[in-house]
Amino acid sequence: NVLYSSGGHFSMLAPLSAQAQLSNLNRQIVSTLLDFFGGDVALVLDAVELHGSDFCIDTNANLSPLGECWSQLNAKLKAQKERLLREVAVSDIDGYTRVFGPFGTGGVETFCIVCHSEPNQPDGLAKHGIVRPVRTDVLEEAERKCSLCESFEDLSRTIAHAQYLLVRYTQYADQPADKMQGELRWHTVLQAFGIQIWLNDEEELVKRYRDGDCVFRLNQPNFAPVERNGKVVPVIGFRFMPTFTPLESDAEGDGVHIRDMDKMAQDSEGAPYYGVLRMDVDDLGRIFRIGLGVRMSLSRMMTLSRMLTMFFEGYLNRICHHIDPTCKHLYPIYSGGDDLFIVGSWDRIIKLAQEIHHCFHDYTCRNPAITISAGTSLHRKKYPLYQSADDAKGFLDIAKRYTHHDGHAKDAFCFWGATLDWSETMPWLQRWHDWLVEQIRADRSANKEASSRALLFKLMRIAELYYQREMELERRSNWTHEQIECRLRCERWLWRLVYYLSKEYKHLRDELDELSRSLVEDDHIRHLRLLTRWVELSTRGGD
Ligand SMILES: [Zn+2]
Known part of the structure; x- marks a missing residue:
């Protein structure tokens, strides 16, 4: 079972x-x-x-x-x-x-540009009658891929349209090894274990189905059989799968393909960068170990596991649709178990992180012991994806080391390297980001953008001075971070700059008074550097 x-x-x-x-x-x-x-x-x-x-x-x-x-x-x-x-x-x-x-032949041997595998590696493939060619008859080096990497591209195209999962049990595992043949593809290893799977739309499913196959409907909890062209295919269950895919029509208009990263970066609001988001549930092991206490039972454990999986594999699709209704800006690369990895237009990625946190919080009935952390990074169009994935993972790790004022750990968002709490600082940032962006856009449409731009630059200057002073104190003393922050709160020259703002921009006095107060009294000046950078990128034209 x-x-x-x-x-x-x-x-x-x-x-x-x-x-x-x-x-x-x-x-x-x-x-x-x-x-x-x-x-x-x-x-x-x-x-x-x-x-x-x-x-x-x-x-x-x-x-x-x-x-x-x-x-x-x-x-x-x-x-x-x-x-x-x-x-x-x-x-x-x-x-x-x-x-x-030793593996492979080394030297000038042609290798796959994506995974760096040499042809027909690992050697064990030969035992199963499988080859792994690397295409060399290509015009561009970026196209020099092995059959496995090519098949992953096919798989992502297939997932975008898949409605059914078809599983067929074969007997290969018990038969002599020479029964398999062909190129290494994403599903080849499953065949070696006696399983064949396909991700199909309705037409393909009806064509392929044989008696004894198991058919699951994807992302629709519906057991009704499929009836088409006089054939009936029984459906034995359903599976959730993160299938959200950014698509666009081909130039010739005769099909659709997955949008590339360049376009998602280009379509960001403001600077043409792409963002990477990685999130995972905090202390999952501890939740299982002590969360259920002495009432732990198999059914409670499995309910907890399955509910988490349902969030990441199923509900995530809904959240992506909510943030990106046109399916053009977000691309979940992985989501399952208790974590996720998503790329897309950087502005949507920030919205998505907050929305996922918000939905997860509700989904877990706001249980304070079940929290989630996130890390997001920002990259130029040409920056390699595998490196950006590492960068975002690094930020997620920083978020996991965060301790809140009340002593509880993790439950944080590392936003381009600066770590924040979800409940207070992030809403503060969002609020002032939106307000500043609104001022700049309003001024822009009235052709007097210089005024609010100047305000932004002044804020940036204050943030920079604060940051430099912080660095200076860190270099000079062996104080703890808290002591340095305490010392910074006493820097009067800084506060004069902040208060001076509202005097200078009389028409914005009320808001600027409020902003100054929150910078000083709530110590949000620590986040001013991130705020101004975010606003600057949101209001920047294309590179
Ligand atoms: Zn490869």
Whole structure:
């Protein structure tokens, strides 16, 4: 009985007699994965015994027996991860070479421009009758891709239109290895495990369906069979999948394709950059370990897992549609389990981060123990995606190290390197960003933009002075960050500059008074640098 399966994890209940097969099964799976991925993808598999008494719930106890079993299982998996592929490596000299190489031929050999794999690597592919060519007959170097990378491009196009998931169980795993053939593609490894899958629209589904196939409807909780051209295809269930894809018509008008990053960057409000967003649930392990307390049961654990998965795999589509109704500015690259990775026009990415946080907060009934953190980065059009993914991950890690004034940790948003709380600072930023942008746009349409631009530059100057002073204090002293902030609050010259603003711009006096007050009294001056940068980018013309 599969209890849970998502985001690269699964758990299942099985009879105790199955335990004897586990190590053999593990070896087989690891070996096949090694053939296809050369160690980039692996699996750890382990089990603990459960007894009837482990399911007892005693609300007077300190520990839940099931929780204890689960901790044991996690400890076993962790230990296995630390010696991944060990069994293969120590089995014999062939196993040693499979793990430690040498791999490929090196030298001037042509490699895939995307994943840097050489042709027909890893060597294990040959055993399964599979080849992995790298296209060399191409005009541009950017097109020099291996068959696996090309198939990922096909997959993303397929996902955009998929309505059904069709799964077919075949018997390959039990048959001699020479039954497979062809090029390595995204689904080839599944075939090696005896599974074929397709993502289809209705027409393709009806054409492909055979008796015995399992059909799931995507993103629609509807079990009704598909009827088309006199054929009836039974649907056994539904699956959520983040299929939101930015599309546009081809120049010839005879089809649609996925918009490229350049266009999404170009279509940002203001500067033509793209943004990357990474988010994940804080302390998920702790939520499972102690969140359910002594009431932990299989059904409670699985409900929690599935509800989280439903948010990231299903509800995320709705949130993206809400922020980007025309499907042109956002592209979720990954979303599942408890985390996500999305790229798109940078202005929508900032809106999206706030909306996801807001929806997640509501979705979890505002439970203060279940929080989410985010990191977003900003990049020029030509900046490589894999690097920007790392940058945003770095920002997410910074958010995870944040401690709030009341002592609670994480639950934060690292916005281009500056970490904020969601509940107070982010709304403050949004409010003054919108107000300043509105002033600049209004002045722009009245052809007197210089006035509000000058205000923005003055604010930038104050932010810069504050920042430089902060750096200076950090260099000069061995004070803590709090002591430095305290010292900065006493810098009178800075406050004079702030108060002077509202005197200078008489027609905006009320708002500027309020802004000055919040900068000084609520210490928001710490975020002025981010605010002015954000406004500047939002109101900038194309590069
Ligand atoms: Zn490749």
